[in-house]
Amino acid sequence: MGGYILKRLVSAIPVLLGITIIVFAIMALIPGDPATAILGSFATPENVEKLNRDLGLDRPAVERYFIWLGNMLTGDFGTSFSLNRPVIDEVLERFNATLVLAGTAFVLCSIFGILAGVVSAARQYGFADKAITFVVLLGISIPSFFLGMMMILFFAVNLRWFPVSGMWPIFGDRTLPVLIDHLTMPALALAVVATGVVARLSRSAMLEVLRQDFIRTARAKGVPERGVVWRHALRAAMVSIIPVLGIQAGFVLSGAVYIEIVFQWPGVGRMLVDAILTRDILLVQGGVVFVAACYVLFNIVVDVAQSLLDPRIKT
């Protein structure tokens, strides 16, 4: 097992390098003189020159890439000029908040998605199946930001069940119940779309498995239908559901950007949007590379989970 984890970690290195290259290449797309683009057309020549030096833009691209990469490896992602603070500090702080939001939503969408998919498949063409299919369709069709806004309107403004926005109250203690109070709506809004996708996939994976010979064997043994569905079929279907959960994590992270804006959640997505609007390129670069790297590492975790679940995978 240890060897397998190591192998997966090593195989992630080229992917991580690829990510930095792609981000670097996209940033090189900035038309014209980047410093002017960042500072605007009213920048003084001294400022442009200083920024060029700060960004290392007076050197050739390949060299610039390796300097950038080397700095990142030592934890130096540069300094955000709009916030005047090290990029890595800001990213880490913001990523924490995103992790709370996206992590909760991810757990919710995994649990509810799989449950809905299993029930839907077990009652194929029945009422539960049709109801779930419809809700799932609604879920994957509604923009998460619109859903979030409607939830604020209904649950926060009209019913006053939850606070309208934010992660913490401006005054008061930062306790877990307070966090849950603030977290519930954004996490639910974020989970809805992903739940739909997971439910769809789980349903078709279950239908695929339920037709297999070993399911007939389980029935021939006299295993009650509940055991057939939850113990025999779901266990086998998980093998194809787990990898999708890894991909789903990316969708949850992506959706978090909108939800963070709608609910004023102090996460990394909102930071990125603000950074784009203020042309804080180093902050964008650092944030994108950091989050993408985390996503790659998370998918390694998913692969390991997969190998634990399926004894046929050689570890």
Add this chain to the structure above:
Amino acid sequence: MRLFLSLLARNRLALAGGIVLSFVVLLALVTPLLPLADPDVTNTADRFKPPFSEGALLGTDHLGRDLLSRLLWGTRLSLAVGFAAAIIAATVGAAIGIIAGYYGGRTDNVIMRGVDMLMAFPYILLALAIVAALGPGLMNALIAVAAVNVPFFARNIRGITVGIAHKEFVDAARLAGLSDTRIILTEILPNVVPVIVIAMSTTVGWMILETAGLSFLGLGSQPPQADLGSMLGEARAALITNPHTSIVPGVMILIIVMSINLLGDGIRDALDPRLRSGALSRPMAATLVKRATPAPEPREEGVLTLTDLETQFHVGKRIYRAVGGVSLHVAPGECLGVIGESGSGKSVTALSIMGLVASPPGVVTGGSARFGETELIGARYETLRSLRGDRVAYIFQDPLATLHPLYKIGDQLIEAIRVHHSVSRSEARARALKLLEDVRIPNAESRLENYPHEMSGGMRQRVGIAMALANDPDVIIADEPTTALDVTVQAQILSLLNELRQSRGLAVIFITHDFGVVAQLCDRVAVMYAGRIVETGPTGAVLERPAHPYTKRLIACVPELGGGRRELHAIPGLPPAVDALPPGCAFAPRCDKAAEACRQGNIDLAGTGDRAVRCLDPEAPLTEAAE
């Protein structure tokens, strides 16, 4: 194409989606012609007019602009951007995928590595990075969304292209000296286009959502121009005071994306051959029973007695009569062989007994199956379940497919015991160990910890037998248990079964297509053809003097060791399709003795004592087996 359209039309939801979408698209197309207020003219005196007010059907926004007009213009813009992004992504992605798939080798490797890298990003990070580099704006948002979706198309299309690039017609084109470009354009592309269309139909809704999302973030369309996303983004500030300005564009996005998704699902389903054949429906816990008449009384004695059993497969409008009135019986300690070609209905007969025929499409339409005094056909699920594996156990053909791949065989045996007996785990485990020893698996103790894929075929089949024996059943139904094994292993398994039968007084129904196996193992034999029994009798008598021409031909197919040079006769023709059985004898088309009378009307299974045959002109007179 017509079939496709009619399938699509049959899916009411997809049809509804199509109609709604057409309506919205039409509305967007004619927007410039409608007598609407200018969407960009501000009038701060008329801010936030509620819907249905004078001169503004949907009210006005925070700058007093007419919402209906802005909605329609915004819809127009959102649709245009979404579809444009989809077309760009599909075109670029397909081009990359076709090149990678067609040329293969290093080109493929380099391209697909790059695609994998792009897919390693959560999509919005990539989109944000692109917008950050190009700057906010609708055009740049469009480019970002298209770029993010290129890898998806590239990967899909590459897979399809690889499959096509090695087909004969492509080789032929190459040999004919056509250039690669020509081959791609004339041979590959036409075959790939349907896949591109399906992929587009499932992603265009998604792309409309994504562009709306970027606009919502303020990174897409810039004021005063507005698509649906930026309308929502602007309205957000007044969400609590004037929710209608948010609800109007939000609901429109929902309507558009939902109708596209409905239509896309419909298209996908209509094109999926598995869905059409019903291969994606799940089998129910027990086979459906639709019996017009009450269960007939059994005419014979036995621990398990089938009487006039009928099982059909209902696929769409076609009805396949897999089992057309089969009567069988088996006594304790007896082994009954059921023999026939594949498709003769022997397995379906066996599975019908305990309601294990996959349903849909299987339906038991008549007859009775009795275990002792218990009627099994149409019995309550719980009755069936408590007998399955406990009193009546099955052994299936391919133990790699029939054992659960992800559970240790020890756990599977323990489960078989514990679903019927409330014994402790350790007790069940001891029992499982004993079972493995009974079927002579060496190192039984350590084998309990093995997964099925870690065992050989013969060992797996022994596990299958051990599982069937787990609760000391009265009847074992063995459905071609040795077909997947090689000859020496087959002989071991057969003698094992035979021994167990004698020592435990088991009744065995043994299903096979091999007369050699029947001769070795069975006391009596029933020959099945096209869902019916055509001959039955004691094994020796049937083998020596087959009465039905089909039995005779079937026996002639078995090569005999040391029997000298004998010509082997394959039976000409194929078994009939059971959805269109001819009247009269089903074997008549392949029988060289067939006369006019054979093709008219039903022929009864007639005979004396143990022997019976369904033939007007038997090969041999029926006699009791010589003692």
